[in-house]
Amino acid sequence: MEIVFATHNKNKVYEVQLLVPKHIKILSLESIGCFDEIPETADTLAGNAKLKADFVTKNYKLPCFADDTGLLVESLNGAPGVLSARYAGEQKDATDNMDKLLAALALKENRKAKFETVIALNLNGEQILFSGAATGEITLTKSGVKGFGYDPIFKPEGYNKTFAEIPVGIKNTISHRGKAIKKLLDYLSKLESR
Numbered sequence: 001m002e003i004v005f006a007t008h009n010k011n012k013v014y015e016v017q018l019l020v021p022k023h024i025k026i027l028s029l030e031s032i033g034c035f036d037e038i039p040e041t042a043d044t045l046a047g048n049a050k051l052k053a054d055f056v057t058k059n060y061k062l063p064c065f066a067d068d069t070g071l072l073v074e075s076l077n078g079a080p081g082v083l084s085a086r087y088a089g090e091q092k093d094a095t096d097n098m099d100k101l102l103a104a105l106a107l108k109e110n111r112k113a114k115f116e117t118v119i120a121l122n123l124n125g126e127q128i129l130f131s132g133a134a135t136g137e138i139t140l141t142k143s144g145v146k147g148f149g150y151d152p153i154f155k156p157e158g159y160n161k162t163f164a165e166i167p168v169g170i171k172n173t174i175s176h177r178g179k180a181i182k183k184l185l186d187y188l189s190k191l192e193s194r
């Protein structure tokens with residue numbers, strides 16, 4: 001089975017491919033010839049995931065899934081949330097985003113945060129949503145070189161290291177995206193066994 005993961009983020013594709021059984025091949029947007037920046041104009045994670053999946057379905061007629069992820073910080077009323085990738089501007093720069101978030105939390109004692117991922121799967125004329133969450137806290141400084149996005153400043157609950165310090169195999173079992181992908185894979189497995 002081949003399925004498109006509607007993202008230009010090579011780190012996401014790599015992490016997801018590690019979770020997927022060998023008989024499922026994940027195709028990136030580049031591998032199907034899509035170099036468009038798909039607009040993410042919805043005001044919810046689910047809305048953005050649907051927009052990206054629907055773009056691929058409409059323009060390429062291929063089975064696909066798309067995700068949108070937000071980092072919700074308790075003391076910032078859920079910000080950056082749906083704007084996580086663009087928190088510091090349209091350049092979508094992870095370092096700028098982390099610097100802005102650390103500055104916003106400089107005087108806050110409560111550093112509790114939660115990553116949320118919503119996946120929209122378009123398959124056989126249907127659209128199904130899957131979600132996953134990871135709770136934790138924002139660290140005082142960046143630490144670690146693995147992962148991407150906010151990983152160097154997010155310490156998951158029950159761990160004393162950031163996502164950027166944890167091996168990807170462990171991260172995939174506890175992360176928001178990993179949990180959502182597991183639900184997606186369980187669904188695909190049930191379909192295949194029918």
